[in-house]
Amino acid sequence: MATLEIRDLHVTVEADNATKEILKGVDLTVKQGETHAIMGPNGSGKSTLAYSLAGHPKYTITGGTVTLDGEDVLEMSVDERARAGLFLAMQYPVEIPGVSVSNFLRTSATAIRGEAPKLRTWVKEVKETMERLHMDTSFAERNVNEGFSGGEKKRHEILQLELLRPKVAILDETDSGLDVDALRIVSEGVNRVRETGEVGTLLITHYTRILRYIKPDFVHVFSAGRIVESGGAELADKLENEGYEAYAKHDDVDT
């Protein structure tokens, strides 16, 4: 069973000619089949955690360890991490002009599965998954994220999740900016993957509303670069009622 283990992770970023420590000792274990919600105020370092796990070059690991099934993730390049089974759905998906969705998905699936998916079953799989996500199949011929609305970008992230079937999926604010229908459609996609029992999910969110659709096994409160409290789904109810105020004193609420 796949396990992602994060131990005492410290991360800095260069900003305005200064080195700023953003992550200040994150400890977390995510096992295949489990869903963990990470909840915290803006600026607490949630996306920094997601990017650091994915291998974004802007973030410098200054301490701690990350392993996937005992393998050192921090030693791996970004593509090695993806092939090892890590997946990141970005908070702000980037546009890739000149690369069609169809080409992008097939190239990614080929890299991750180690062989090109059989064309006939692949086309069917993509089409059916797009239909379940209420994405018009004409999106396949468009450039990745170019001119997509916020909601369309998030559906495209979940389309990748469903097709690439990672061991550990990090979903960074996949719920942000979605209306209620899109939130339900995206959540159903996450739940389909989850129900396979083959993915560990790290659901990063600022709001509790997505947790009405995706029931977490564990909830962690993230504040000022660390997990400050962990519990079960009931912790989300507490946050819904009380907000982050009790935790958020040192977070930058402007970001």
Ligand code: ADP
């Ligand atoms: P969250 O996702 O919880 O809103 P972020 O991880 O985006 O928080 O940001 C945490 C802090 O780190 C903020 O103060 C933010 O300005 C800073 N930060 C994050 N990424 C960068 C970056 N690439 N360059 C400069 N500062 C950054």
Ligand code: MG
């Ligand atoms: Mg933010």
Ligand code: MG
């Ligand atoms: Mg963020």
